[in-house]
Amino acid sequence: DAGVIQSPRHEVTEMGQEVTLRCKPISGHDYLFWYRQTMMRGLELLIYFNNNVPIDDSGMPEDRFSAKMPNASFSTLKIQPSEPRDSAVYFCASSVSGGDEQFFGPGTRLTVL
């Protein structure tokens, strides 16, 4: 298996633009997690899905952030409009079940100018 796939690996955009980050979890994994990593706040869980259904989105910073999982093999994290403080590395992870090892993707480094 190729592991968790994220795209793009790097994104540079201007303030106010819409940004869409993509994730393909490992086939057969029922759980998908979105994390954000910054120097100031470390690694934060934004939202997670079970069988394509959002279970806990309490970590989503504000309404500018939204996440979807239209099917078992694809998820998106959208920021609209983006702001400079959204600059971070965004990781997607998946696991077979909620209590199992989470496998992380390589991350998307987002820079908002």
Add this chain to the structure above:
Amino acid sequence: GEDVEQSLFLSVREGDSSVINCTYTDSSSTYLYWYKQEPGAGLQLLTYIFSNMDMKQDQRLTVLLNKKDKHLSLRIADTQTGDSAIYFCAERGGGGNKLTFGTGTQLKVEL
């Protein structure tokens, strides 16, 4: 919310042992984890320990858990330059699927 804390930086010489420490606040933690992050990469699970254990050894890695003091440590024996990375401690609360991560400890291995 629950909190997990680690020191930010550790420097050791090649061949020495490294000990990375972590403290947490969640008394209902069921599993505790150590992840490794190399530059430009995602996190990779190194090892984990169930909360009813006090020690786990896996080749060069030894995990010690003091549940009373809510203190977790990772010892890397015979540290190599390839061990240079950021190490994250994480805990899973009772009955939950969420992991709470520490701030990460950057390990630098010098020749």
